Amino acid sequence: MTSTLRSTPTETNLPSLKKERIAIIDILRGFAVMVIMLLHNIEHFNFYFFPDKASQANWLNQLDQHLWDGMFFLFAGKTYSIFALLFGFTFYLMNHKQQQLGKDFGPRYLWRLLLLSGFACFNALFFPGEVLMLYAVTGISLYFVRNKSAKFILFTALVFLMQPVEWLLYLRSAFDSDFSLPAKLYAQYWQPVMDALHTDSFWTTISSNITNGQKFSMLWAIENGRFTQTIGLFMLGLYFGKSSLFKHSPSNIARWKRIFMGVAICCIPLYFAKNHFQQAELLAIKRTLGIVFDMWFKFSFTLIWVSIFMLLAENTTFKRITKPLTAYGRMSLTNYITQSIFGGVVYFGYGLYLAKYCGTSLSLLIGIAMLIVQITFCNWWLKHHRQGPFEQLWHRWTWIK
Numbered sequence: 001m002t003s004t005l006r007s008t009p010t011e012t013n014l015p016s017l018k019k020e021r022i023a024i025i026d027i028l029r030g031f032a033v034m035v036i037m038l039l040h041n042i043e044h045f046n047f048y049f050f051p052d053k054a055s056q057a058n059w060l061n062q063l064d065q066h067l068w069d070g071m072f073f074l075f076a077g078k079t080y081s082i083f084a085l086l087f088g089f090t091f092y093l094m095n096h097k098q099q100q101l102g103k104d105f106g107p108r109y110l111w112r113l114l115l116l117s118g119f120a121c122f123n124a125l126f127f128p129g130e131v132l133m134l135y136a137v138t139g140i141s142l143y144f145v146r147n148k149s150a151k152f153i154l155f156t157a158l159v160f161l162m163q164p165v166e167w168l169l170y171l172r173s174a175f176d177s178d179f180s181l182p183a184k185l186y187a188q189y190w191q192p193v194m195d196a197l198h199t200d201s202f203w204t205t206i207s208s209n210i211t212n213g214q215k216f217s218m219l220w221a222i223e224n225g226r227f228t229q230t231i232g233l234f235m236l237g238l239y240f241g242k243s244s245l246f247k248h249s250p251s252n253i254a255r256w257k258r259i260f261m262g263v264a265i266c267c268i269p270l271y272f273a274k275n276h277f278q279q280a281e282l283l284a285i286k287r288t289l290g291i292v293f294d295m296w297f298k299f300s301f302t303l304i305w306v307s308i309f310m311l312l313a314e315n316t317t318f319k320r321i322t323k324p325l326t327a328y329g330r331m332s333l334t335n336y337i338t339q340s341i342f343g344g345v346v347y348f349g350y351g352l353y354l355a356k357y358c359g360t361s362l363s364l365l366i367g368i369a370m371l372i373v374q375i376t377f378c379n380w381w382l383k384h385h386r387q388g389p390f391e392q393l394w395h396r397w398t399w400i401k
Contacts, residue, residue: 022246024313025086027322028306030329032082034371035075037339041367042071044355045343046129046213047197051359064360071364077298078305080131083332084230085306087135088237089246091142096241106143112398113139119337119390121214125206127340128193128213134221138230142238150242153235160232161299163225163292170288181287186219202350225291229299248313260307263300270297327378331388335374342370 044050053061091109098105113136120132145153172179189212196208221227240246245255274293280286312318328335345351346366347358358366381388387395 023326024248024309025089025246026326026329027313028082028309028329029086029332030325030327031305031309031322032079032086032329033332033335034325034328035079036083037335037371037374038364038367039071039075039079040127040339040343041370042068042360042363044347044358044363045127045340046193047347047355048194049198049355051357056359060359060361067364068360071360077294078302081229081233081299081302082306083131084135084233085237085240085302087139088142088234088239089241090237091139091146091234092238092241095146106146108398109146110140110143112394115394115397119333119394121210123337123340124210124214124217126209126344128197128209129217130340131217132336133214133218134227134230137218138227139234141231142234145235145238150239153242154239157232157235157239160228160235161295163228163295165228166225166288166292170284170292173284173288181284184219184223186216186223189213189216189219198349200349200353205344205348205350225295229295233299246310253311256307256310259303260311263303263307267297267300267304270300273297324375324379327382328375330382331378331391333394334388334390335378337390338374339370 040046056064095105095109098108116132116139117136120130120136123130123132145156148156169181173181192212193208193216196205196212199205221230245252270293274290274297277285277293278290280290347353347355347363354366378388385392
């Protein structure tokens with residue numbers, strides 16, 4: 001017992017614990033939040049209300065369709081996954097530091113998740129489809145594996161990424177002719193949310209967003225594979241941290257090359273498989289195998305993006321191009337919440353109500369303008385502060401005594 005106490009590290013004898021940011025992580029996080037914001041713009045922040053195509057020129061309708069298809073193919077469900085992966089990695093950094101100090105980060109982490117749920121409720125006032133509450137709930141899974149081995153965490157991550165619930169539903173429906181899939185509960189909240197977004201009452205809208213919007217968002221995630229996928233991504237990010245996979249080294253470059261080749265090969269057949277099952281005549285297949293292969297395709301594409309960034313991390317041209325994303329990634333929580341506020345003002349009925357005038361092309365331009373404003377603000381803010389406004393609040397309240 002005495003030797004254990006003597007070997008316990010302290011703040012003064014642990015220079016290695018000095019906080020050092022990994023630049024590529026900030027860039028990856030910035031990239032993820034940037035694309036999420038652009039996707040939200042073309043979706044009108046879950047307000048699926050668009051101008052009549054008959055009121056637009058044919059070339060603009062075609063451009064809108066190409067941009068929509070391209071953005072969703074390249075980024076939808078992939079950049080969200082990057083953000084989730086990095087959430088697990090950030091947990092590793094915080095947990096590992098506390099372990100080196102001889103402390104258990106678990107209870108403090110649960111408090112941190114409770115704070116995140118508060119940010120989620122605030123964000124949900126403006127955006128009926130926000131993801132922070134999902135993170136606050138699924139993030140509890142990391143508490144239970146925080147002291148487990150890397151192999152155990154990897155195995156657990158793969159189990160969740162396999163989409164076990166959908167497989168069980170598929171097998172049950174395949175072998176039991178009397179079994180019918182449960183009804184999609186999220187659907188009953190969808191139309192009330194859309195109706196509220198059309199109104200010019202701010203209070204009606206935020207009341208609907210925080211109630212029906214949160215129910216719709218969480219149930220959609222549970223019933224479409226994203227709930228279990230998020231847990232798997234969190235744990236995979238934790239595994240990457242334990243395996244030091246985000247550190248730049250020749251051995252890691254070789255590992256990322258192998259990952260890139262593997263997922264690039266898998267991605268193509270997964271794409272055709274998910275299309276096949278999603279177009280199946282049997283509803284039981286659409287809602288089970290369709291979801292499974294869609295999640296697998298998006299996951300493989302996620303690793304393609306991450307691999308590309310990791311392999312180019314030390315490239316001079318790449319550093320120069322992605323430099324604006326560094327500050328943007330450091331203030332990801334602030335940027336995520338402020339884009340929700342911005343989206344409501346621009347597209348919803350209580351604001352400018354531009355949803356009925358802006359197709360995909362114009363909405364994307366609005367998103368790019370918002371991105372420029374946010375990046376400019378981030379660079380200015382970080383010249384005077386160590387963290388973004390919401391990041392600072394979250395940090396201070398996390399470590400409150």
